[in-house]
Amino acid sequence: MSRLLFWIALAVLVxxxxxxxxxxxxxxxxxxxxxxxVQPPGRAQGAAGQAARARAEAVANAETMLCCAHCGVYYPASENVAAAGRDYCSAAHAQLAPL
Ligand SMILES: [Zn+2]
Incomplete structure (x- = not known):
């Protein structure tokens, strides 16, 4: 009986x-x-400050991603091929019908 209670208690814990x-x-x-x-300018910053700055720069440089209407792959908006009001990852997929 105690063995059964042990296994029930173990199952409940898991x-x-x-x-x-x-x-x-x-x-x-x-x-x-x-x-x-937000860190005040002109203040001495260590590696943490550099990492935060690099992260902020990466966020600022991040590009919008779009979803291809044909294959569903996400790609940078700068590579967008728009056709018939839809967004495609390439000219080949723009010529094919959306799935
Ligand atoms: Zn595609």
């Missing part, structure tokens, strides 16, 4: 742990990325 992890993952997925910390 299910609780899995649910907790799933809730954390969902919460992390729903939260927007942390805003960049």
């Amino acid at each position: 299910v609780a742990a899995i649910r907790s992890k799933l809730r954390q993952a969902v919460k992390r997925h729903q939260q927007p990325p942390d805003p960049q910390p």
Whole structure:
């Protein structure tokens, strides 16, 4: 009997742990990325400041991604081929009908 209770308790703990992890993952997925910390100019910054600056620069340089109406691949907006009001990743896919 005690063996059965042990296995039931273990199963309950495993299910609780899995649910907790799933809730954390969902919460992390729903939260927007942390805003960049605003640092006063002219202040000495270490490696963390350089990393933050590089991250801010990468965000500023990030390009909008579009989804191809034919194959569904995401590609940079600068490579967009627009045809009949839809966006395509290449001229070949623009000539083919959307799936
Ligand atoms: Zn495509």
